[in-house]
Amino acid sequence: MRRSWFLLPLSVVLLSVLVGGSTAPAPSLSDEIQRLLQRWQVDQAFWGIAVYDLDAEQMLYSRNASQSFLPASNQKILTSATALDVLGSTHRYETVLHYNGTTNGATMQGDLILEGSGDPTFGSTEVRGEDPLKVWAQKLADMGVERIEGRLIGDDNVFDDQPYPGGWTVDYITEQKGRYMGNSAGGLTYRDNVVPVTVRATRPGAPPSVEVQPENAVSITNRATTSSRWRGNTLQVNRTFSTNELVLTGSVARSYSGTVAVPVSDPTAFVLQSFERRLQEAGIETDLDLVDIDNLDDRPDEGSPLFVEYSRPFAEIAAVVNKESNNFYAEQVFRSFGWGGSARGASRRTKSFLREADINTRKLLIHDGSGLSRKDLVTPQAMVKLLAHMNEHEEREAFLASLPRGGERNTTLDYRLHRTDVQAKTGSLEFVRALSGYTERPNGNRVAFALFANNYTSPSYRISRTIDDIVRAVASGGS
Structure with a gap:
């Protein structure tokens, strides 16, 4: 009796170890993003998200991706990409x-x-x-x-x-x-x-x-x-x-x-x-x-x-536009490739380039090159398609080099996304935060993402933290 009394607890302990030691399945990327959007009640913002696996050619996550959003300085991605296509990285003024x-x-x-x-x-x-x-x-x-x-x-x-x-x-x-x-x-x-x-x-x-x-x-x-x-x-x-x-x-x-x-x-x-x-x-x-x-x-x-x-080669100018988010440089570049040297001509030229990249421009409004205009509208879907296009473009290296890396000093990501393999452009206006760019999955696949938050009442730092944590979730795994 005494022996069986000792055996019973031992079997229970072994069972507990086996059950407790089993690894719970990691949350899916969709579940993790949903969790982050519900944290701090930031889900009251109007969110637009598109996460696209460039190697698998598959959308990993989408939320309001075909809706139009104020891009703020993410507009500079459109400007620099069009300029590299039209002017080229070696162009000098x-x-x-x-x-x-x-x-x-x-x-x-x-x-x-x-x-x-x-x-x-x-x-x-x-x-x-x-x-x-x-x-x-x-x-x-x-x-x-x-x-x-x-x-x-x-x-x-x-x-x-x-x-x-x-x-x-x-x-x-x-x-x-x-x-x-x-x-x-x-x-x-x-x-x-x-x-x-x-x-x-x-x-x-x-x-x-x-x-x-x-x-x-x-x-x-x-x-x-x-x-x-x-x-x-x-x-x-x-x-x-x-x-x-x-x-x-x-x-x-x-x-x-x-x-x-x-x-x-x-x-x-x-x-x-x-x-x-x-x-x-x-x-x-x-x-x-x-x-x-x-x-x-x-x-x-x-x-x-x-x-x-x-001037210095345009590749270096594009880096000032995107890494430092220089509005003046962006507006000058915008008109440089615009027909007639005008903002209106630059808008038409940008849309022409986007259509050549098989991007639907019907929901896009382009009024300036910097993103200061509150009349600009971009869809997350269009943004990731542009990023996918530039990932294969002949000016790919110049475009990628113009984007800030996580934690890169003297850029708009100086204090953000340290130790995260990411190259992305920030965007901020009143009640607007955005981040679009590239990261890499644990399996080595390259990912393009566009994250927009409009019309929020939460503190801006919580919106930016949520955006950064979504990027980390994409980079760390989850199906």
């Missing part, structure tokens, strides 16, 4: 300084014509290197030029004269909303089409000092004050719509000194003013009329090219 005139001793007399090609990198702070206008001015001085008389003409006709696309909110243009928000597009650009405005505290109760370079680039209405506080600022720098009038309000601490980059409303005038200043800094006297070519009755004879500035 050219900005040319022409001269048509005569030389009298050390004086140049006639027309200097600055001809742009829409290059977003000309003098850009995003590109390391010397200021091309400064280099050109110094070269003229080194050639013995002491004075220039005549006209300095800006040729921006490679683009139309519509600097803003449809669907942008006026706040992007009139208020400081962030880096490269509301910059005017133009055929002739310089320093990202922004003017540096330096503000320094003076004495408490008095207006701060304001310095602009070049001085006549914008007009200033200074309603700000210097406070008696050592720290803490409420300074606001706003621009009157469609003008170059800046209005400063609020206060700065008495220790404050800082520079604000303010978009200009007339990029061509800004370039011409900046070049004249560079000429003067190089020791060259100027007596120049600054003229936009649009204000001339007849196109002037360009004469001979003096200097040419080439």
Whole structure:
């Protein structure tokens, strides 16, 4: 009896070990995504999801994939893909300084014509290197030029004269909303089409000092004050719509000194003013009329090219567009491949490219290249089909290299998806979050995904966390 009394518990223990040690089946990918969408009550958002296995040519998960969503900066995927197809990764922009005139001793007399090609990198702070206008001015001085008389003409006709696309909110243009928000597009650009405005505290109760370079680039209405506080600022720098009038309000601490980059409303005038200043800094006297070519009755004879500035290859520009989500670069690139140099022409060109890739464009609306427009609409299904197309495209390597990797420093994924094999473009506007790109399954299959969340009331960080966890779920397994 005692022996059987010992045997019974032992058999129970063995049975428990066998049952408890069995491995429960892993949740399916569908179940895991559903669980993540129900966590934190984020399922109240309007979700659009498409996860497509590129090697198996099979949709792994779909939710509202054929519905239209605001893509935010995921729009840049469409822009960069179309540009790589139309322009190519080796394309270089050219900005040319022409001269048509005569030389009298050390004086140049006639027309200097600055001809742009829409290059977003000309003098850009995003590109390391010397200021091309400064280099050109110094070269003229080194050639013995002491004075220039005549006209300095800006040729921006490679683009139309519509600097803003449809669907942008006026706040992007009139208020400081962030880096490269509301910059005017133009055929002739310089320093990202922004003017540096330096503000320094003076004495408490008095207006701060304001310095602009070049001085006549914008007009200033200074309603700000210097406070008696050592720290803490409420300074606001706003621009009157469609003008170059800046209005400063609020206060700065008495220790404050800082520079604000303010978009200009007339990029061509800004370039011409900046070049004249560079000429003067190089020791060259100027007596120049600054003229936009649009204000001339007849196109002037360009004469001979003096200097040419080439951009870096487009593959590097595409990386700035996608890795840094640079809105200004995206808008310049958008018009660069657009018929007539317009946003409307670029929209038609983008849709033409998508149709060639066998993508249904009936539910797509394309108003800009950056995704700032709240009139843009994209379906998750169209996005993964585009990603699948670019995975086989002749410019595949340049396209992939333009996308941020998880945790990659100085990109929009800097603090996201560390230790996850993912290349993807982020997107964010008010009540909009998106992430589209590529990852790899445990079986080695490559996957394209598009994740959109619109019209949510949950905290944005929960939406972004959910998006990242869905990507991890795709990369970690689940059928």
